[in-house]
Amino acid sequence: MRYWKIIKIIIRNSYTRDKKIPGVVTANVFSSLFEVIITLTMFSAIFNNVESLSGWNYYQVVFLYLMMKNIVLLNGVVVRGGLNDMAKEYVRMGDYDFYLVKPVNSMLFVSVSKPRFYNIVVLMFTIPFSIWIAMKTGIDLGALNILAFIFMAFFSAILYYFLSVITIVPTFWLVRLFSLSDLMNRATQIMRYPAGIYSMLVKVIFFTAFPVLAITYLPSWTLFYSIKAEYLVYMVVITFVFGWIATKLWNIGERNYGSASS
């Protein structure tokens, strides 16, 4: 109940804040949409010369990219703003006190503290576009595949959040490393292409140690090809494992926090 109250206040604050900065909101929405256009142009240039990329056709590759985009945007709506501020300001300025003294989970509270609802505007374009692209792939999508995909996409979004937390946790020790907030953005470069383009070593690392490839590739593979139980189980297991790691690291980092003197 108290979480619901907090969320309601945060949503109201976010709406009031965004209403006052229409220029920022419009520019962010445009740059996000523009990135989609740039990437589609690049894919068109590539697929003018090849029929498939590591066995994936144009529409499948675009779908994979949109899958990445949707997960990043969804995280942007809910948690990205709070985590960015954590990496840039909260520990350095001592503002983390505000979150630490409340009788709620501080990791969750910080994460949801700065929602960016304007990302929903972009999602309203990218989600229907993803559905249209999936239908254009020429692959007969079974109902079970779609259900398995939705199940895995749900865990993907949560896994992306936990990995985002892990990337900013060092801020408890390295208070002036603003670039930590950019680490996950760079990881999205890896998530947007079929896993087949990478070497075996890269695949092993990004499917297990820091599983950003699993976030987009496994759900998309499940949608287009046969459902593999081991993929479903793996997705659930790594989400819980990285959730546990993220929480543990956060708690360890928190012990190192000494207000503005950090």
Add this chain to the structure above:
Amino acid sequence: MIKYLVYFKVSLQDVYAYRADFFLFMAINTVFFYVAIALWSAVYQSTGDSEISSYTLSNIITYYLITGLLFRLDLSSSMFLSADIWGGYFTNDYIKPWNIVLVHFIIVLADLFFGMITFLPFFVIMAFTSFQHISLPTFPNFIFFIAVVILSLIMNYCFNLILHALTFHYGDQRSQIALANYIATFLAGAVFPISFLSGWVRDLLLALPFKFLFFTPTEIFLNKVSVAESQVYIAEIAIWIMIFFGISQLVYRTGIKKYSGTGR
């Protein structure tokens, strides 16, 4: 002159305080290069052709290596004139006996210089790990590459001066400036070579001045541009610098009349 040198030194000391942050930023930016190698290697493997739009695999890998370097000259996150005008800090610059346009250019140069220094180790690693694919320029082309890079930096500064000076007239422009620079980066061929496009889109991008930020210098580095063509490009950039500087001065001089010490 000495006061500007001192200002450069002070600006450099200022950015030095954030050295670890610079270092991490440069390190994580190498991801784009390695992903590009993986992507384009797979594309060339699939097509079976040795060239795509006159680019070999070596050309395209060199393209991303050089654009990775040119990205360090992106001044969008090093220029704070707009924020100063908006916040009222511009008064500090305005009352001092110096050229404000030059002072902000010095701040940008210090930031870019430090960024370039911290990027160098990573650039060497990137070049070393892909050395079998790297195409080197001829000596004249290398000289023209350096000249075009320096001139295009000045051109980009003048272009950004216009955007920043608009703050005098229309208030906070930071997100619009970020968006304009983001779009300009794509139009400049930073994501992939403009040659890969076709039709009117390619013609349009080649007619715009932004190509001088990424595409043209890299083409010169790849020896795809002759010395005679390079000379024409340098003349073109000089003209664009004059145009952008002229417009920026117009916007700046008319705007400064609207400035009050409390910001805009």
